[in-house]
Amino acid sequence: MAQTGAAKRFDWPLLVWRAAAWALGGVPLLLLGWHVLHAQLGPNPVEFLEHDAGDWSLRLLLATLAMTPLRRLTGRPEPLRVRRLLGLWAFFWVCLHFAIYLTFDLEWSPSALAADVVKRTYITIGFAAWLALVPLAITSTQGWQRRLKRRWATLHKLVYAAAVLGVLHYIWLVKADLREPLLYAGILAVLLGMRIPWRGILRGRPLPRRTT
C-alpha cells in the first residue's frame, strides 16, 4: 500500500470505516422508518420508538467510545477519523429519543418537563446526559476544534459523563430484570477501563498526561 505523495488517490480503508459508521447509525433509522410505515411498532408504538431510539443512543455512544481503544489495538488511523461521525450519530439518536418523549409523553409541556426533570431521577440523569452532549455536537467541527485548542479535548471528556449517565438512566428505569442495562454497563466499564494506564499505575509511576 503505497500511500506516499501523489500516489495517494483513494483511501479505501477509510472509506470502508466511514461506510460502516454510516451504516451503524443510519441502518437502524431506515429500519425504524420501515417499521413506522408498515405499522409494525407493536401494541405500544410510542414505547417501541422510545426504547429503540434509547437503545441505539447507547449503542452508538459505546461505539464512539470504542474508537480510541480500537486505534490503539489495531494501530490503524481510521477509528479516530470516524469517531466524530459516530458521536454525531449518537447525538442524533439521543435527540430522537428525547423528542419522542417530549412529544408523546409530555406533549411539549415545559412545566411537565420541569416536573419530570426535578422529580424523576432517571429523567434527571437522562436529561443531564443529553445536556452534556449538546456542547460536544456544537463544537464537533474543525473550526471549533481550532478555536478551542487544548480546551477542546478537555471539553470533549464530557462524553464519558454522558455515557455513564446514559447507562445509569437505563438501569434506573428497569423494574427487575437488570441483565440488559448491566450488559451496557459492563461494556462501558471495559471501554473506560482501557483508558486507564494500568501498567504505569501498577509500577507506581505518576499518571501521564493524556489528551484523549
Place this chain on the structure above:
Amino acid sequence: MLIRILPPHALRESEITPQPLYLNRRQVLAGMGADVAALSLPLSACAKADAPTDLAPLKIAAEHEQAGGETVTPFSTVSTYNNYYEFGTSKSDPAENAHTLQTRPWTVEVDGECEAPARVDIDSILARRLEQRVYRHRCVEAWSIVVPWDGFALGDFLKQFKPTSKAKYVAFQTLYDPKQMPETRHGILDWPYVEGLRIDEAMHPLAFLSVGMYGKVLPNQDGAPLRLTIPWKYGFKSIKSIVRIRFTEQRPPTTWNKMASNEYGFYANVNPHVDHPRWSQARERRLGELFKRDTLMFNGYPEVASLYSGLNLRMNY
C-alpha cells in the same frame, strides 16, 4: 309551574359536554387535524377488530359493561403485550414463550382459615355460571387496556369454602414449575409469584376470577387457566395461573412488595395522586392511543372507596 331562576354562573344542561365526548376528547381533538390523523394511521391499521382463533369458546350467561363505555382493546393487543415474568421480562415474551404451560390437569388447592378446604378441579370451575365483565386494567408501568373478562365474582367462589372469622386475608399463588417456566431459572423475582387481598377486598362485588376473555378461554400468556382480575388495583395484583388459595389471619407476603417494598405496596390501588418513586402515576397510555390520558382514582371504580375509609392511601400505597 315551577320557574327556576338560574344564578348567572350556572351551567345550562345544553352547555355540558356529553360524558362520552368528554371521555374521548383526545380522539375527538385528534380527529380535527389532518396531520394528527396521518400520525395515527399506523395505529388504526393495527387496531383492527380481531378475535382469538384457536381458543375454546365459553358459554357466557350475562354480559356487563363496566368500563364507562370505553373502547375495548383488541384481543391481539391484550394477548401479545403483557407482563408474565415466568415467561420472560419483555412485554412480547409471554405470548412467545407461554406455550410450554400445561393447563391440564390443573387443580386449585383452597385451604387455611376455612371450614371446607378443598382441591378443586379446573373443569369444575369452568362449569360454573360465567359472566362477562368489561373492565379497565391499569398496569403500574402506566399503560392500560380495556378487556372483556369471562368468569365469576371472587367472593361467590370463596364463600363455598366457608372462611372462618380468623380469615382476615386471602393469599394466592401462581404455579411454579421451572420445566414449564424456563425463564424462572434466571431468578429476577422470588418464585413462586404470590399475591394477597384483604378479605373485604376479596368479597367486594367487583373482585373477579377470570377463566377467559373475549368469550374464549384464557390464552396461556394471560394467566390460563384461572387468574384474578381486580380492576381497581395495579395489574400486578391480578395474579395469573392460580394453583393455591389460602385464607390467612396475617397479611400474606406479596411478590413485588418483597422485591421492592418502597415501590410496590400491599394495596397497590390505582391512585393518580400517589406516584411510583421513579415515575408519575398521574397519567397513563391506553394501548392504541398515542398520547397519555389522565389516570382515574381507583381506576375509575369509586365504589371501592368505602373499603379504604380511614386508611391513609399515601402511606398504604
